[in-house]
Amino acid sequence: MKNLNRLVLALVLLVSFSNVNAQDENNPWAISFGINAVDVFPVGEDAPQGDYFQEFYNVKDHWNILPSLSTISVSKYLGKNFSLEARGSINKIEKWGQFGSDVPSVKVGDLDYYAVDGAVRYHFGTLFGFLSPNLGVGGGYTWIEEGTYNTFSVERGRDNLVGAGTVNGAIGLDINISEHIALMLETKYKHSFEEYLTSHFQHNAGIKVKFGGKDTDGDGVYDKDDACPEVPGLAEFNGCPDTDGDGIEDAKDTCPNEAGLAEFNGCPDTDGDGVPDNTDACPTVKGLKTLAGCPDADGDGVADKDDKCPDVAGPAANNGCPWPDADGDGVLDKDDKCPNVKGTVANNGCPEPVLPTVEVMNKLNSYAKTILFETGKASFKKATYPVLQSITAILKEYPDANFIIEGHTDSVGSETLNQGLSDSRAGAVKGYLVENGIDPARLESVGFGETNPIDTNKTAAGRRNNRRVEVKLKK
Numbered sequence: 101m102k103n104l105n106r107l108v109l110a111l112v113l114l115v116s117f118s119n120v121n122a123q124d125e126n127n128p129w130a131i132s133f134g135i136n137a138v139d140v141f142p143v144g145e146d147a148p149q150g151d152y153f154q155e156f157y158n159v160k161d162h163w164n165i166l167p168s169l170s171t172i173s174v175s176k177y178l179g180k181n182f183s184l185e186a187r188g189s190i191n192k193i194e195k196w197g198q199f200g201s202d203v204p205s206v207k208v209g210d211l212d213y214y215a216v217d218g219a220v221r222y223h224f225g226t227l228f229g230f231l232s233p234n235l236g237v238g239g240g241y242t243w244i245e246e247g248t249y250n251t252f253s254v255e256r257g258r259d260n261l262v263g264a265g266t267v268n269g270a271i272g273l274d275i276n277i278s279e280h281i282a283l284m285l286e287t288k289y290k291h292s293f294e295e296y297l298t299s300h301f302q303h304n305a306g307i308k309v310k311f312g313g314k315d316t317d318g319d320g321v322y323d324k325d326d327a328c329p330e331v332p333g334l335a336e337f338n339g340c341p342d343t344d345g346d347g348i349e350d351a352k353d354t355c356p357n358e359a360g361l362a363e364f365n366g367c368p369d370t371d372g373d374g375v376p377d378n379t380d381a382c383p384t385v386k387g388l389k390t391l392a393g394c395p396d397a398d399g400d401g402v403a404d405k406d407d408k409c410p411d412v413a414g415p416a417a418n419n420g421c422p423w424p425d426a427d428g429d430g431v432l433d434k435d436d437k438c439p440n441v442k443g444t445v446a447n448n449g450c451p452e453p454v455l456p457t458v459e460v461m462n463k464l465n466s467y468a469k470t471i472l473f474e475t476g477k478a479s480f481k482k483a484t485y486p487v488l489q490s491i492t493a494i495l496k497e498y499p500d501a502n503f504i505i506e507g508h509t510d511s512v513g514s515e516t517l518n519q520g521l522s523d524s525r526a527g528a529v530k531g532y533l534v535e536n537g538i539d540p541a542r543l544e545s546v547g548f549g550e551t552n553p554i555d556t557n558k559t560a561a562g563r564r565n566n567r568r569v570e571v572k573l574k575k
Contacts, residue, residue: 126322127310128177132284134306136171136189137163138213141197143289143299148197148206156301161198163303164213166191171304181223185236189215189302193244212245212261215290215302217268226276236270242290242297264297266290274308284308327351354378381405453500460494461573467491468569471529476513478524480532488529491571492536499539502574505529507547508554510563515549522547529569544574 141162144152155162173187191213196206217240224233243263270288277283286304313322319332319339326339333341337349343356346366350356353366355378360367364376373386373393380393387394394403400413400420407420414421423432429442429449436449443450467490472481495503507526509518526545534540556562
């Protein structure tokens, strides 16, 4: 009992110094209790001890096990897979080692053993749904009652404990039985830097009880697993509420205060038209899904509430009424460029334009070829003006037609000079026509320089033919 009191006192002291900030994991606290085994043999020291890990699993010859509660620990989860642990243990050392395979184990009697250790553990998560491996590093203080040994016996001291600090490394495994209960297994190496305290292995096995889960809203779901930790809810919804009781949690319920149907995300459908009330523009009158739950008496795709002609089918663009066709040419007024004059569909409701015939175009170009300019200039010779007047008169007879005035030169001079001259001469003809009443929007002028000859440039007659103006109908 005296030894157990020492152990409990040591644990209380350690726990009082290991208070850490609270964190929001389920069951952050754990207490474990069980038995421990001390093995001083496979630690690489002189005989009667052996090399590192020699006969590591030789329980019979080397493990010292106290057949009663001999270890207890308290641990606190820190977050991010780390926990802080304080452990106390007691034992009786009877087996110390052996001098050879043919020499029995050295017996040292019942030397008292006490240890208080602290560790930081890293948990690797859960494997196969119930195994939780971990690694621990830390330190502590261990006391072993003094004693001396010879080949076959030992002389005990008289309750004279020798203690020293140790640096510890551990590997552990929790076998989870339930949310709160687990079997705990651990192997720990405790290295002492003092000659009077041997390094050793300590194995622990026991039961771990986990507790301390936080449930802020008191709904029976721990905050870590509670999707709504500040509001009481239901376990089947991870702690979130279902205010209207329709079986759909509020976070997923579009109408959380009004019982509805799952197919409508918790919203009702009062008129039964398959459109939930929250999106039904006519929630009390059965209608069509395509019209947000509103009816369409004339079937024109315009809801009756928006249809200015609810009994006569018409397009939505005209508020459900038919489009008029004032001139009766088959082109609706909305598309008719000439709504008050009967025309053709091909010409957007306007009468087809009257265009010059081939004969008229030939006549225009016969005039155009007689247009004369001052040499090297874009100014007209006096004899040209009657020709220009004739061309103007013909263009006025065809107000719906558009024309292109083309200027051409012979090859005398540079290409750049000829290009500029042809542009200027075509522009001069266009300018005359505009000044004499032809809409400029109907005309386009362009010069081609010497690039499009119609005759040879090697003779005077050929060059004269190449110096010309042409009038073409614009498509």
